[in-house]
Amino acid sequence: MSTDRDLAARHDLARPLARVLAVAVMVLTLAACGLRAETPPPVEPSPDALEQIRARTVADSAALSAAASAAALLPDGAVEPVAPVLADVVGYSDQHADQLGGVYVSGLPTPTDSPTASPPTTGSVAEVLEQLAAATRTALTDADAVPDGSLARLIASVATSRGELTERLAGATGAPVPALAPDEAPAATDPAPTPAGTTATTGVDGLTTGDVGVLALVHDEAGYGFEVIAAKLSGDQRTAARAAAAAHRATSEDWAAAAGIDGSAQDPRRASYALPAGLDDPAASAALARTLETAVADAYANAVAQAEPGSRSSLIAGLRRATADAATWGAAHVPFPGLPERAQQPTG
Template sequence: MSADENPAGHRDHARPARVAVRALAAAVTVLTLAACGLRVETPPPVEPSPDAVEQVRARTVADSLALSAAASAAALLPDGAVEPVAPVLADVTGFSDQHADQLGGVYVSGLPAPSGSTTATSAPPTPSVADVLDELAAATRTALTDADAVTDGPLARLVASVATSRGELATRLAQATGAELPSLVPDGTTAPTAPTPTADSTAPEADALSATEVGVLALVHDEAGYGFEVIAAKSSAERRATASATAAAHRARSEDWAAAAGIDGSAQDPRRASYTLPAGLDDPAVATALGRTLETAVADAYANAVAQAGAGNRTALVEGLRRATVDAAVWGATPVPFPGLPERAQQPTG
């Protein structure tokens, strides 16, 4: 056998290569373990802190989901499953679900839940119909406060509509059960009776409505006043009294807003001597439909003004939205989840 064919010699030449491979593998293992150790020591990601706007949104969502759950549970009780309570509870559930959905729902960060043991707790008692009424009133007060204070105008408009809807639901539930309606006025405040945002035609305050924006409110009230005057003139005695009183109230509010804007009787005053109305107002059904349309237009105008006004200047505007929604119901308007927001005119899901 030749030296080239010696197996022992072949193994002698391969040994350094195998040693190098083992050394490289060991180095890779050490580096991998070191990298794993570094990852373990890196602080885990944390939930971002919500700002004031997000806190309002999240709070309104949480209250909506809580109301939905409470109403659903109360509807299974004997006093919640009967007329006229059951339909109202169904609206509380359906409307509140839509409120939460339109507000964006519960924020989910995607981060893993914190580990740790959890303590078992007993199931809370089933909410009663009276509990639902109390929760509605409390959630209404919270939303009214937030609608005035939040700095985001569009969110303020949405929360004001939610507050209006909750107040309407609370009123209906109190009437259905014969219970006393809890206060819907936020603590430490009173419902305004006159316009509070002021505007000057030359130098409007930064957070107040401009003269043009206030002029829209003066115009919509003036048109409603004119419409109800015509309805009164073409109605029976009973309907005439209601329409006349409504017309006078709208004319007065129009004057209030025009004076607040400083445009009363000026070239900037958008109000007109007459407005186009539908034909056939001798028909009570047509007259009633017009009444609903006029009041709904007023509600829409106030909701838009809420978005335009600055934080802390919206109390009178939100109250105007609520009052117009109630007045529209007098003329046959059905409850909707988002009063004053025609683009969100969903109906109950239940």
């Protein structure tokens, strides 16, 4: 038979258990009602080095498009030959921003105290020229430094396009070409041309022997092609073709020596290359010259994607040089030099 003392002891043990059960019931009830402890709101992720470079290139493209659009409304921006260049600045820059992925949108609410973008001011054509040059220098630096090879290739192409636009706008306005490379002085109004195909071949990390062999091969094929073109042309065109042939042959030798394949079984160069028929026609010879230089530009752009960050400057210089040389033979300007998969899109 239970005594009064036993009953009291059982009662004392039951009280803590009852409290535990009450707390558990309350927690379950709150959970069922959808209540939860307060948590901090989500925040924007911190961009890494790759995203910072991508976003900077997009922002520069948007700023160039806005500045050129505003300048095109000014009297000196709406006349030939300035207006077509400004139109290309707008169209190409819009395509650059689009292909780079556009402005990053996290989907998070915008803070009420966030600054709003100011509408672009109507600057002068000269200001657009300086802005183009500055954006070119930034993109050249970023293309060499960005960790991702594919993005480096794309930004190198954007930098090359911006450099071309800078030179075209300077020519249209009669202004000197501003410095385009980070360590480059402003060019004279009539700068002496750099020999076609000339580029440095040192300091490239990340390229395999095969990668370097491709550069040696494409320059050798261009050298052979220009030798044939020189034999078909006359006057200044023959002189230019001879100079191009010699420069391409020399650069091919440099790359082959750098790879250690010169004269070996790994050397991909050949004694001759297949060329199109009809080269007695100057137009056909000029078309071949454009094709050869464009192939060189494509090879350098591909090599940029393979090279290690900090070792791409000579490859980017090769892309820029070949793109400029193709233009001297009549190649159309495109928004993505060296990237044949991104064919030119209408800009209007």
